[in-house]
Amino acid sequence: MRKAYLAILKIFILAYAFSLANSSVFAQDNTLFFKRYNRMNGLSQNSVYAIAQDNLDFIWLATGKGLNRFDGYSFTNYYHDFDDKESISTSRVVDIAVDKWNRIWLATDGGLNYFDYEKEVFYAYNKTDNDSTSISGDRVKCILVDKTGYLWVGTRTGLNVSILPLDSLKNLPTDKLKFKRINQDLLSNKLITNLFEDDNGDIWVGTVNGLNKIEKDNFTVEQYFFDKKDRGFSLDNQITSIIQDRDRKLWIGTLGGLYTINTDDYTIDSFKNHPFFKTNIRANSIYSILIDHIGRLWIGTNGGGLLEYHAETNSFTVNRNNDGNIHSLTNNAAFTLFEDRSNNLFVSMFGLGFCVTNIKAHKFSLYLHENYNQNKLTDNDVRSILADNQNNLWLGMQDNGLYKLNLNNKEHVHFKLEQLKQNETLPTVKCICSEDSNHLWLGTLTKGLFLFNKKSKAIKEYKYEEGKLEKSISYV
Structure with missing residues (x-):
């Protein structure tokens, strides 16, 4: 089923390449061919906050009004039902993680949820008064299953990590899932925006005011600020995305710009003086960053389109909305980026559903044109x-x-x-x-x-x- 979907997408891209071939000018920008999806196709809502793929190759999409399972053709929608205790605890879902047991973990405005495939039911974990082993708050913003199987849960009111790895909790919810709360005073801010594990096993924690590195062995925390003159709520200190490339360099997206951290000496570099960002001001507001299967860097921006970084020339290709082209992005705000196992690149568009292109077929289409x-x-x-x-x-x-x-x-x-x-x-x-x-x-x-x-x-x-x-x- 997924292979058929991939083939269809490749056909569309190749047909697009043949149409381009008849023109005399092939601009460097807008080289990607996208297929658009939104509520008209069955998506529960057009605001897509997170995308993940499970072990059965289904694509899961978190939206402001429901969870969606996508098989490449159609959507299955999951909503909160007041009369069904086994439904998702709230319809607003903002992040997704999949563990090795194919349990779908969900960050929602109504606590931490997970979906049991075999029983087709949802279970919720909420903050419980007078229980320090429950999560610190029900407004969950982001989740991460690390390489050793521990579950990290970032909320509006702090960071939590499971006391036991998920591998030892095979019979949820019978096995009690308990959490350790990370000392809020050690973090740069208690409102957690994203979580990432680097190749050393350290956990990087983005917040609305600064970045934090946690060493799991002893839970020591080191803080990083990108606007060192203003440690208040500067746009440069509002972390939106964290990723690591093949050279072990960390790429950090903020609402004020793009940064890198060298993991050998932890020096910070900024792209603010790069000619591209000087002339494309709106591209400085970063929403999301992705490293694809060949190590290429993709950057989703708030108004500047989707950027493709070419390290060998230190340059960028831009894909933007083109009102006259239904195979361009639907707008210029690329909120979330995700690559599936068939090398399909998913780009959620702020408030307008999501777009999909196949990265390998894109390479073929460029070949055909050239x-x-x-x-x-x-x-x-x-x-x-x-x-x-x-x-x-x-x-x-x-x-x-x-x-x-x-x-x-x-x-x-x-x-x-x-x-x-x-x-x-x-x-x-x-x-x-x-x-x-x-x-x-x-x-x-x-x-x-x-x-x-x-x-x-x-x-x-x-x-x-x-x-x-x-x-x-x-x-x-």
């Missing part, structure tokens, strides 16, 4: 796509057979598949699936299923049989 003229690729519709392990891209075309694009040497080969012609028309290849390193399954629009030998170019037909094999094959 090589369109020299390779004389047709502008027929792309109906299917497959990337094999030899770095070839296989494209099934509308009424035009099959293309192979070699991404190493930029050569392409057109297989017309003339033996599959019908009424002088080349076949439409609706789907492609790899059997092994040398064979491809080809599903066609009207001719059924075929096995294609990549070395010999031989094709074996699997004939149509009523009730067994259809003439039109959409998935293999």
